[in-house]
Amino acid sequence: MLLGFEHIGMTSGDMDRTIAFYCGLLGLHLVLRKPNEGGELAFLDAGGGMLEVVAPKGGAGRFRDVPMSEAGMRHLTLAYDNVDEMIEMLAQAGVEIAEAPRDAYNPEMIRRVAFVRDPDGVLVELIERAPQRVA
Structure with missing residues (x-):
């Protein structure tokens, strides 16, 4: 039986900047932040689900909008x-x-x-x- 929406995963180029945006400006709450094998991991609570944010040690390129012709x-x-x-x-x-x-x-x-x-x-x-x- 479904209990509810849990989280969606995303990649960040800079964890501090991402937390400042989502928590500091948009009102999400930092639940967990810790190092992981390839960089850093955080969970940000949005009230009805969370964002799981991974920030690789080497950074990440800018997000690419998904064209309507592609799933995503x-x-x-x-x-x-x-x-x-x-x-x-x-x-x-x-x-x-x-x-x-x-x-x-x-x-x-x-x-x-x-x-x-x-x-x-x-x-x-x-x-x-x-x-x-x-x-």
């Missing part, structure tokens, strides 16, 4: 109570805004949406849930 993960989505305020704060912090806040295309699920890039170029979607949606 396209973005990471986090829910907030006010996307417009989050984007304003992130813009002031110098975060790359990929798409300004707008009304969502799927109002049954999402009210507002915006996209930013994390320090490695990973596309992060920020949303406000639709009022009629249950969790």
Whole structure:
């Protein structure tokens, strides 16, 4: 029986920078950080699941967007109570805004949406849930 979503794994070019972005700016919580065989590992709690971040000793290249013609993960989505305020704060912090806040295309699920890039170029979607949606 499924218990819930646990985590998704990602690679970071700089663990300190990644933790500062996801925890310091986006509000995730650092649960574990430790060295591993090839560099460093961290788990960041997002409230409904975690990010497992691996930072290789030699660094990592910038994220490559997955073309629509290829299978793969396209973005990471986090829910907030006010996307417009989050984007304003992130813009002031110098975060790359990929798409300004707008009304969502799927109002049954999402009210507002915006996209930013994390320090490695990973596309992060920020949303406000639709009022009629249950969790």
